[in-house]
Amino acid sequence: MEESDCHQMGANDGNGKHDWLEKKEPTCTTHPGKKLKYYDEDCKQMLCSACAVVNHSGHKCSTLADTAKKCKDSNSSKIAQVQKQVQELKEAENLTTGVMHSLDQNYQHGVDLINAETNKVQRKNEKKLSLGRLD
Ligand SMILES: [Zn+2]
Numbered sequence: 001m002e003e004s005d006c007h008q009m010g011a012n013d014g015n016g017k018h019d020w021l022e023k024k025e026p027t028c029t030t031h032p033g034k035k036l037k038y039y040d041e042d043c044k045q046m047l048c049s050a051c052a053v054v055n056h057s058g059h060k061c062s063t064l065a066d067t068a069k070k071c072k073d074s075n076s077s078k079i080a081q082v083q084k085q086v087q088e089l090k091e092a093e094n095l096t097t098g099v100m101h102s103l104d105q106n107y108q109h110g111v112d113l114i115n116a117e118t119n120k121v122q123r124k125n126e127k128k129l130s131l132g133r134l135d
């Protein structure tokens, strides 16, 4: 009887431990059970309130919420930077398109000139031909 009771209790303990692992929040390794609430920017590590007071007093600590916010802020400034780069690229592209367009126009102008010259020559030749016929 005693044996089976012990066995059951052991099984329950195991389950309980498993549940605790599943839903654990980040807790301090130095102070088990203490939640990590702060980020020490000097030591680049997360601290519980006890750590912050005992081992890291005077260090540059901020709450994890603040740190998360800072990360978000720096991310959005990165996004702004990327957007700026994209804008610059677009402007460069517009410039290139503009140059291409003017090259195109120059080309068209050249073609027009050639056509005009060709027409002149053709007309001259036609005149010569008609003159020739008249002669
Ligand atoms: Zn701690």
Ligand SMILES: [Zn+2]
Pocket: 040, 042, 043, 055, 056, 059
């Ligand atoms: Zn520290």
